[in-house]
Amino acid sequence: MKGVLLLSLGLWSLSLGLWAAADEAVAPPGISLTLDPVAPSQGSLDFATLSALSARTLQLRSDRQTFDQRAEVFEAEGNVEMRLGRSLLRADRMRIELRQRRAVAEGNVSIELDQQRIQGSRLEYDFEQEQGFLSDAFGQVDIRALGGSGAQMQEGAAALGPERLVRFRADQIRFDANNWEGDNVRLTNDPLDPPELEIRSPRVTSSLQADGSSLLIAESGQLVFDQVFFLPLPIRLRFDQFNRQPPVSIFYDDFDREELRRGLILQPNFELLRDPNLSLVFSPQLYPQRLWGSDQGILDGIGLRTDFRWLQPEQRAQTSLFVELRGIVFEEFARRLRAQVEHQITTGDGGQVTYTYAYRERFFSGRLGFQIVENRLGASYSSPTIRLGSTGLDFSYRLATDYIDALGQPDEIDTDPDLALEKTTERIQLTRLQLGATLNRSFALWIPPATKEEPPPRFSALPIEQGVWLNTGVSSSQSLYSNGRAQSYTAGSVGIDAVIGAFVADTFDYTNLSVTYSNGFLAGASPFLFDRITTREQLVLGFLQQLYGPLRVGAETTVDLQSGQQVDTTYRLGYDRRTYGFSLQYNPVRQSGALELRVEGLNWDPGSTSEERPTPGSGLSDP
Incomplete structure (x- = not known):
């Protein structure tokens, strides 16, 4: 009807x-x-x-x-x-x-x-x-x-x-x-x-x-x-599309010559703002080893950290602020405080312009160990990765200028890192202009034939990409300083990366081996210690192996072939599941480590718990 x-x-x-x-x-x-x-x-x-x-x-x-x-x-x-x-x-x-x-x-x-x-x-x-x-x-x-x-x-x-x-x-x-x-x-x-x-x-x-x-x-x-x-x-x-700190961070940091050693660090992370474009994370820190071994009281075993991020989508920009106080001992406030503010702008071509001020920034400088930069004020431009036609070559470059206040040796050039550390150093203030570039290409040497029925992921979120690849590259870093000094390094690298196993069987179903050799030409030396290049020829060896089920062990080491010394070594013990994983890492050279929780598909990003930047040995490293 x-x-x-x-x-x-x-x-x-x-x-x-x-x-x-x-x-x-x-x-x-x-x-x-x-x-x-x-x-x-x-x-x-x-x-x-x-x-x-x-x-x-x-x-x-x-x-x-x-x-x-x-x-x-x-x-x-x-x-x-x-x-x-x-x-x-x-x-x-x-x-x-x-x-x-x-x-x-x-x-x-x-x-x-x-x-x-x-x-x-x-x-x-x-x-x-x-x-x-x-x-x-x-x-x-x-x-x-x-x-x-x-x-x-x-x-x-x-x-x-x-x-x-x-x-x-x-x-x-x-x-x-x-x-x-x-x-x-x-x-x-x-x-x-x-x-x-x-x-x-x-x-x-x-x-x-x-x-x-x-x-x-x-x-x-x-x-x-x-x-x-x-x-x-x-x-x-809080869940959104941005990567955020996990609820709790646990790491170890005991390698400081100028700052007090903190040892084990327990750090809960509390997010205080709910705006999608604003993030304010307040992180109290507890240093258990200091509580039992410090003469300066309980406040020496407590620290504070704050991370602020302001996203400006219309301007394709982001402003971030990081402040950390390593122990609440006010008579040593200036030495225990670390801070950094950055403003990043994404350009129309996909590059990034960054303006930075950092106070007591920490760098890992290879054989020279950790170095502290008291003040750094600068600007940089990092290009996107550019594919050069149909050649398979990927090119990128970086330009940076900085005013730097840090330890150095202004009166002489010392290329021997042991002599550089033994000799008296003093703080100097100079302007640095830096240009870096890299050119890379990867070749697939072996890819296993595809099967009609791929096994579903068991211990990883996505299927493992198996194969053997040959990786080649050329990098160059040129640094000019306002006192007339210069440091130039151009190097080539070649390496093999192999991934064998789907990581679905109970035992020995995943093996990752990597070997990379690099050598180059080094001319001059930086007047600063933190960015002085001391390793011209090096070999990087790494492996990651499944033992049983989700348990994997691995290590990566960098060796200076000229001196035969280990520049850096990291050991890893991982428990990896389809949706989550635990990772325990320790670096005996840096005397640092971390226990990290990975939650797949959400937005917790453990990031780097070592908190230091590498020596700018290549064109794309941070200044």
Whole structure:
């Protein structure tokens, strides 16, 4: 039976054909109900809001539709689909109560928008208040779509790749036009059940930002590994497309000639700002070894660190600030403080301009060990990697100028690092102009034939790329100083990198071996110690080997072939799973180490815990 009904519903005009007077009209299967907005609202629909039901044309289809004119209730049953813009709502049954301005969907309720999906058993929605709740909710979140805007967000999504989906479950989700809030939520980055890793939180919120993105916040809860090991998380977690510090950092740093040794460092990281373009992380530090061995009291065993980041998407720029106080001993405040502020601008060609000021910046200078730069003020431009036609060659370059205040030997040139350290040094202030460039190419020597059925990843997030590659390169670094001195280094390198094994079997199914030899021409020497190149000919050896299951061991060492000394060595013990991993690293040369937690697909980035920069032996190293 066909019929016509005209009724106003809030901002909506509702029309349905009705040709016979009756208390109840039954519509034939497949009929569509269209609601056209009289005036569009300001809301938008994504998984986080579920609520722009007043923003676009709405179409309702089902196997059977009925309308009770007396109660003013519209009901749809069987394969119910309600489309609204890019979103789609499915359910077994739906009831629209026109008088109460309310919709109720039951049975296999699902809501989809692009990569965002949310499901539940029962949905209630108030059209007038634009709010409701979903019971027994579960679905998935695309981390790439969180906390970004415009072209910058799209670039970030492309760089992150497809593996950024996070599944979730909640007892109930309450939502309005701009926010949703879930109770007893479980988040996991594992596409399989039972999940290897879960983040359990009593409360998770998602807020719609001004730029149209969403921000996901999980209150303090637990990390659950393989459903048997529970790790408390006493801090709030924030999820978006940007890499952030993990909840807790544990590392070891005991190699300082000028600064006090800290030993073991325990550092929880608290994020204080919730704006998608602003990040302020406050990190108290505890030095347990100082607490039992210091004559300066308990404050010598406590430190503070603050990291601030301000993203400016319209200007394609970012400003960051880092401040660290290594022990709260105020009479030694200047010596214990470290700080750095940077402003980075991405240019139209993909390069990067960086303005920097750093106070007591630490560099690892190979055979000269750690060196402290008291003050550095500079600007640099780093080019993008440029592919030279069809040659397979990748070219990049860097220009930098800095005003530097650091230890040096202004009256003589000493190329022997042992003599340089033994002789008296003093602080000097000079301007440095630096130009560096690299040219690289990689050749595939062997790639295993592809099989029809690749084994699914077991101990890694993505399938292992196996093969043997020959890597070649040429690099050059030219430095000019305002006192007339110069340092020039041009080198070539050749190396073999081999990856054998898919890392899916229980034993010895992954081997990574690498050997790189480099040699070059060195002329002159820097008047500073921190950027003096002391290793002209070197060999880098590395390996990483699976022992059993997710357990892998490895090491990498750099040897100065002229003196026969080890310049740098790092040992690694790793426990790697599909969704998470633990890594224990120790460097006896630098007397530093770290325990790192990797969570695949989320945005925790352990970064470098050694906190020092390398000697600028190549054109692209930091100044």
